[in-house]
Amino acid sequence: MKNTKTIALLLIVAILIGIRAVKTFIIDNHSIVNPPKNTPKIATPTTSQTETPTAEIKITPSKQNIQNINITIPPIATSTKTTASIEIKTPPTNPITQIIKKITGNSCANNPNPIFTHHLTDTSKIINIVIPPNFVGTELKTHSYIETDHTKVPLYAPTDMTLVTGAYYVQGPYRLDFQVSCEVTLRLMHITDPIQTIKDVFLSEPASDSRDQQIKNKVDFKAGDLIGYTTGTNVAGNWDFGLYNSATKNKYADDSKLNWSTIHTTAVCPYDYFAPELKTVYTSRYNLRVNDGAKPDGESFCK
Numbered sequence: 001m002k003n004t005k006t007i008a009l010l011l012i013v014a015i016l017i018g019i020r021a022v023k024t025f026i027i028d029n030h031s032i033v034n035p036p037k038n039t040p041k042i043a044t045p046t047t048s049q050t051e052t053p054t055a056e057i058k059i060t061p062s063k064q065n066i067q068n069i070n071i072t073i074p075p076i077a078t079s080t081k082t083t084a085s086i087e088i089k090t091p092p093t094n095p096i097t098q099i100i101k102k103i104t105g106n107s108c109a110n111n112p113n114p115i116f117t118h119h120l121t122d123t124s125k126i127i128n129i130v131i132p133p134n135f136v137g138t139e140l141k142t143h144s145y146i147e148t149d150h151t152k153v154p155l156y157a158p159t160d161m162t163l164v165t166g167a168y169y170v171q172g173p174y175r176l177d178f179q180v181s182c183e184v185t186l187r188l189m190h191i192t193d194p195i196q197t198i199k200d201v202f203l204s205e206p207a208s209d210s211r212d213q214q215i216k217n218k219v220d221f222k223a224g225d226l227i228g229y230t231t232g233t234n235v236a237g238n239w240d241f242g243l244y245n246s247a248t249k250n251k252y253a254d255d256s257k258l259n260w261s262t263i264h265t266t267a268v269c270p271y272d273y274f275a276p277e278l279k280t281v282y283t284s285r286y287n288l289r290v291n292d293g294a295k296p297d298g299e300s301f302c303k
Contacts, residue, residue, distance in 0.1 A: 111181035112247035116158035116274040118224040119281070120241065121146070125153045129285040131302040132242070132267060133252075134294035140258060142250075142267030143187065143242025144302075145294065150237035152193075152229050157221035158274065161186060164218050167210045168202035175210055176227070183247040186270070189240035194228030236293070243270035250301065269302035 130145035161178040168174055174191040176198065201215040221227065232239045244266045252258045253265045271282040286302065 108179055108182040110183065112183040112245060114159055114180050114184055114273060116223075116278065118156055118158050119274075119278060120158050121148075121153050121155055123281045123285075125151050126282075126285050128288045128291070129271075129282060130238075130291045130294050131269065131271075131286050131300045133297045133301065134291075135297050136294055140252075140264055140297065141294065142252075142264055142301075143189070143240045144270060145236075145238045145291065146241055147236070147238040147289075147291075148230075148232055150231050152231050154229055155188065155191065155194075155227040157223055157225045157227060158186075159223045160221065162218050162220050163198060163201070163215070165212050165215060166202070167207065167213050168199075169207045169210045172210060173206055174198070174202070174228075177212075178221070183245055184273075185244045187240070187242040187244070188227070189242075190230065190233050191228055191239065192230045192232070195226060198228060241270055243268050243273060251298070267301065269300070271302055 125148050126146055127149055128147040130147070132144050133140060133142045134145075135141070157178075159180060161180045163176060164179045166174065166176040172190060174194050175187070175189045176191055176194065178186040178188075180186050197219055201217055201219060202213060207213065230239050231237065242263075244263060245268050246262070246266050248268060249265055250267060252267075255264075258264045271279055274282065283302075
């Protein structure tokens with residue numbers, strides 16, 4: 001009997017708890033479906049838009065019945081672009097050509113292909129010809145070396161030409177630059193004993209370096225005329241013979257490290273300008289022995 005009363009009491013408590021839970025559920029769902037009228041609304045953010053300035057146009061009649069139009073345009077922001085500055089360097093003009101033009105007043109004859117009709121020296125004395133180009137240490141040399149081993153040899157004009165500049169200096173002693181044509185310049189270096197006419201146009205005392213010197217007057221030579229004598233350098237006993245043609249460009253013209261000098265870029269094989277019967281004498285002397293001081297730089301100008 002006692003157990004029956006206990007079970008009945010527990011059932012009543014469970015029913016009361018269930019009724020309360022159902023009531024709470026109904027109230028909560030009613031609040032979600034029908035929110036109170038005074039519930040604050042949450043503002044939805046809007047995208048801010050910037051209006052593009054527009055031009056204001058005012059039209060007023062003039063006395064001549066012509067419309068004057070005043071247009072006011074609001075300031076518009078502009079962007080500033082930075083443009084890179086590009087410096088273009090061009091190879092300098094051949095200093096020999098500049099001096100030639102200054103001295104001769106551009107009176108030279110155009111001839112990019114002169115023919116040398118006389119030998120430059122007594123060819124029987126030539127032991128070896130080092131053909132260009134070569135590096136001597138770190139310096140590019142685009143002239144040839146004629147090795148006569150300290151023998152005193154004569155020098156002749158291979159064609160009509162004019163002495164226009166050069167240098168008389170301690171280590172030379174003479175460097176002689178001749179104008180053959182407007183395009184072609186012939187250079188001889190390490191000439192020990194030029195004729196007196198040449199000596200007279202240079203300084204009375206040798207300079208300390210080989211920079212160009214302005215001679216007192218130009219000296220004309222005909223093909224075959226004697227220029228002087230040389231025994232070559234004190235150490236090697238050789239001398240330099242170079243030719244430069246401004247109408248041509250060699251392999252150094254596109255070399256950014258070496259094209260700063262037209263002595264580099266316009267150098268040609270000087271022996272190619274001799275008449276065929278003379279040229280063969282020189283080609284037979286090409287590289288007969290090794291010159292330890294001159295290192296060939298790729299393919300030679302001389303074939």
